[in-house]
Amino acid sequence: MFPVPGHLRQNRRMNALNVAEYTHTLGFQAKTASALMAKAPAAIKNKALKALARLLRDNVDALQVDNARDLERARAAGLPEPMVDRLKLTPKVLETCAEGCEQLAAMPDIIGEILGMKQQPSGIRVGQMRVPIGVFGMIYESRPNVTIEAASLSIKSGNACILRGGSEAIDSNKALAKLVQQALAEAGLPQDAVQLVQTTDREAVGQLITMPQFVDVIIPRGGKGLIERISRDAKVPVIKHLDGNCHTYVDDPCDIAMAVKVADNAKTNKYSPCNASEGLLVARGVAAEFLPLIGAVYAAKGVEMRGCIDSLRILKNVPGAFLAQATEQDWSEEYLAPIISVKIVAGVDEAIAHINHYSSHHTDAILTTNHVHAQRFLREVDSASVMVNASTRFADGFEFGLGAEIGISTDKFHARGPVGLEGLTSLKYVVLGEGEIRA
Secondary structure: OOOOOHHHOOOOOOOOOOHHHHHHHHHHHHHHHHHHHHOOOHHHHHHHHHHHHHHHHHOHHHHHHHHHHHHHHHHHOOOOHHHHHHHOOOHHHHHHHHHHHHHHHHOOOOOOOEEEEEEOOOOOEEEEEEEEOOEEEEEEOOOOHHHHHHHHHHHHOOOEEEEEOOHHHHHHHHHHHHHHHHHHHHHOOOHHHEEEOOOOOOHHHHHHOOOOOOOOEEEEEOOHHHHHHHHHHOOOOEOOOOOOOEEEEEOOOOOHHHHHHHHHHHHHOOOOOOOOEEEEEEEHHHHHHHHHHHHHHHHHOOOEEEEOHHHHHHHOOOOOOEEEEOOHHHHHOOOOOOEEEEEEEOOHHHHHHHHHHHOOOOEEEEEOOOHHHHHHHHHHOOOOEEEEOOOHHHOOOOOOOOOOOOOEEOOOOOOOEEOOOHHHEEEEEEEEOOOOOOO
16 A cells, blocks of 8 residues: 555665664665655554564464574573563563554554644634654664564554664564564555664664654663663653662551562562562551561562561561661662562651652552552652552553553653553644634
């Protein structure tokens, strides 16, 4: 339906001596494709998403062969196991990606919707129309499933994107990107709407983040060092979060059994994601009852507890507990490992103050049976996602019903929290009149 101009079908083999020319070509092709994507009918975009879901399921075995090469190199290079875990494309991970594509396809198309149309005294009607951003660049490490999440969201939102994954996942990303372009072609959409940077040369990142003539926004997803570098050097807007120091606060009063279950899941469901709880705050009134129970759970799972002096007095009686005294740095730390900081606080006031001071403003949860405390926590905790009686592990675009997410934003402008479809759009004012002129 949308033929790609012949002059854009260029040789994509990387010339190591000319990264700038290569990324410039990617940018030009993306900008051209974005104009076609912006006017693509919803049915065509959904066709591409359904095709991608089918291709992912049909190619599970082949994708795992490519993924195995990345895993082998990662282990040979001594990459820590939590980082290796992020690289895995298991059948379950691929099925989740396929389901995300289908969920997006089933969602209403928000492009072109008009919001808040109001009649003005002059007679004109003024509202806002939701439109694609245009071209976004995605720079990410480790997780190859991000290739599918970014691509599927880009298709549904009518954008074009340039994806630059980490060198540790290059074979997996190439295989996934090939399927994405196959799905686009099946639907009659331009294959250049989703392009993967084929080189692992870091200079490609430097070029990508300094091309405002082609790229409208950059979304980095990875370690703190990567995101700090992108934020410092980019010449285009950046949607970012630096780290995920999330907290679970156990309030007085609370359902102790529920609190143990949720605090366990928030930490041990998976250690490597940015939405795993790294800090456990416990109200003094329930500490004597709660801490031995959660301490036993963490001890059985090999989780080290770095506690304040008061919490260690209670936890030292837990058989097999791995304990250490917390330092000031521990309150701010994103461990991404079986380690958690533990602090006893006076109550909800101190918990909120601690979180707002030490957290990364990503995701924080309160476990309570007090409605007033819950409402105060929701209002006063300054984080992108704030939860009541639920695990911080739910801070995820798929779990929030967004179909997929392109990342978590802890910025306060434009997009905050899991960035899904709306986060990849912009609003422009539209004015409807019948010949009105300004007096």
